[in-house]
Amino acid sequence: MSVLAASFVLVTLCTLLYAFIRYRLSYWQRRKVFFVPPSAPLGNYGPCFLGKKGLSETMAGIYREHRDERYVGTYFLLTPLLQLHDPEIIRQVFIKEFQDFNGRGNYCDPEADPLSGHLFMLGGQPWRNMRVKLSPTFTTGKMRSMFNTISECAGFLREHIEASMKAAGGGYEEDVRELVARFSTDVISSVAFGIESNSMKNPDSEFRRMGQAVFDPSLEVNIRTLLTFFGRDIMKAFSIRSTPGAIHDFFTRIVDEMVSYRETNKVERADMLNLLIKLKNDGFVPPDNSTDEKDKSADATPDAKQKLTMKQITAQVFVFFVAGYETTSTTTSFTLYELAKHPDIQKKLIEEVDGVMAKHNGQPTYDAIMEMPYMEMVIQETMRMYPPVPFLTREANVKRTLPLTDLTLEKGTTLMIPVIGLHHDPQYWEEPDRYNPLRFTEEAKKARPNMVYIPFGDGPRICIGMRMALVQVKIALSTILSKATVTLAPGMPSTPRMSPRTVVPTPIDGIRLTLTPRN
Numbered sequence: 001m002s003v004l005a006a007s008f009v010l011v012t013l014c015t016l017l018y019a020f021i022r023y024r025l026s027y028w029q030r031r032k033v034f035f036v037p038p039s040a041p042l043g044n045y046g047p048c049f050l051g052k053k054g055l056s057e058t059m060a061g062i063y064r065e066h067r068d069e070r071y072v073g074t075y076f077l078l079t080p081l082l083q084l085h086d087p088e089i090i091r092q093v094f095i096k097e098f099q100d101f102n103g104r105g106n107y108c109d110p111e112a113d114p115l116s117g118h119l120f121m122l123g124g125q126p127w128r129n130m131r132v133k134l135s136p137t138f139t140t141g142k143m144r145s146m147f148n149t150i151s152e153c154a155g156f157l158r159e160h161i162e163a164s165m166k167a168a169g170g171g172y173e174e175d176v177r178e179l180v181a182r183f184s185t186d187v188i189s190s191v192a193f194g195i196e197s198n199s200m201k202n203p204d205s206e207f208r209r210m211g212q213a214v215f216d217p218s219l220e221v222n223i224r225t226l227l228t229f230f231g232r233d234i235m236k237a238f239s240i241r242s243t244p245g246a247i248h249d250f251f252t253r254i255v256d257e258m259v260s261y262r263e264t265n266k267v268e269r270a271d272m273l274n275l276l277i278k279l280k281n282d283g284f285v286p287p288d289n290s291t292d293e294k295d296k297s298a299d300a301t302p303d304a305k306q307k308l309t310m311k312q313i314t315a316q317v318f319v320f321f322v323a324g325y326e327t328t329s330t331t332t333s334f335t336l337y338e339l340a341k342h343p344d345i346q347k348k349l350i351e352e353v354d355g356v357m358a359k360h361n362g363q364p365t366y367d368a369i370m371e372m373p374y375m376e377m378v379i380q381e382t383m384r385m386y387p388p389v390p391f392l393t394r395e396a397n398v399k400r401t402l403p404l405t406d407l408t409l410e411k412g413t414t415l416m417i418p419v420i421g422l423h424h425d426p427q428y429w430e431e432p433d434r435y436n437p438l439r440f441t442e443e444a445k446k447a448r449p450n451m452v453y454i455p456f457g458d459g460p461r462i463c464i465g466m467r468m469a470l471v472q473v474k475i476a477l478s479t480i481l482s483k484a485t486v487t488l489a490p491g492m493p494s495t496p497r498m499s500p501r502t503v504v505p506t507p508i509d510g511i512r513l514t515l516t517p518r519n
């Protein structure tokens, strides 16, 4: 081919590509939807993709600037995302019209990438079937029976703090984010796998390293996470897996070994793996006596009654690990950070912890931690300021109108719910950047519109592990505060600098606090 012909072909290809990109990025304009002008070819989230600005920060910025629009068109690369601002529309999508919005629009390919076939990522009927099967795993009754395991891990946390204070001859400095992450790793590996990960004693344990690898704030992990949420076509086209091979192999090996050990030795234990093994062998978990559980297997479709395969079990264990560890340690460590900055709130919380523990022989029993209303308000306020899941998505699984509007959504349109934007909107929260647990008194909660506070999501897809999360955060806080008071360590910034490369809010400097023994 002559140079002239080659140049002609190249110019034509570039022109076609440019025209295609322009066309894709005019989607909202063509549909007459208010939109934030995108940059070609990365759309509105280019700096996030390059690891320069956090996704939450970008999304919250769009929310702040266009607060009064009920919905706003944006693009992630060339994919249109409709960001919802009106809480009433969000309520319809989450709850009333849920049947048409039950997926998240993310990548999920259980055949080619078995670890992606878990509850969080599944959509449609496969999600429904799995949710029915797993719901009995998280009832109050099951939580009570797993409580001893969580309590044991809290014992290691207490021992660690006591030993550190003894070694220092008084107060000492610690990155509590790391400390609590080790506690959460112990809890989740124990209740999900029945394995003592020993992370409190050994910070370099295999489980801790896996947790660090999943949430590593590197560019590679960031891009993989963003593509998992918003780039499913790219993931499939290039056969990219949702998790690196080493993580996939680790979870597959551990679950295989544990299931085979328990089946061979007929071991029963009050944990999630036990319940998952029942789902593998019987297809359902027998209901317990807790009031919040109804026997959902009764209304299940024939598909839902099918037994789980080993690959399905592995994927669920994986999501319990991933969903349960970083979210709870983020909530606990940011609570400690805010308590360090607000001695008055800390004092009031310690008084409550002391009072309740005294009533329960000094033990943080299940009933004791459920009797701490101020603790509950403190945790709620932390999750308002630092929602561990700062955005949510839903996908239109049919062509239909956006509820309460006449905008037609094509099948497959992804809706973005800016949780962090809603949680910081001055229209709903006076002085939103001030930490104030009193926003969560019963009266204050009733006075606020629905859907402006959604740290666990809402509707049929609400976080399935919510009860367990709260138990875990409360027991960690009670354990630490019954031994020590916390203050900011020298040099710790009073406004945390967040990593631009993680979805879960991650402070670049960790959370360094001084723990001082209580009298």
Ligand code: HEM
Pocket: 119, 120, 121, 131, 319, 320, 321, 323, 324, 325, 327, 328, 331, 383, 387, 388, 389, 392, 393, 454, 455, 456, 457, 458, 459, 460, 461, 462, 463, 464, 465, 466, 468, 469, 470
């Ligand atoms: C403070 C801690 C936690 C927070 C803030 C949190 C938040 C969330 C949120 C926002 C969702 C999505 C809800 C929606 O789309 O409406 C979710 C889903 C989920 N969470 Fe949590 N979570 C926490 C702890 C846990 C724990 C401890 C577990 C399990 C051990 C867990 C397991 C899951 C699973 C499996 C889903 C998917 C549910 C579904 O799609 O049906 N989470 N979580």
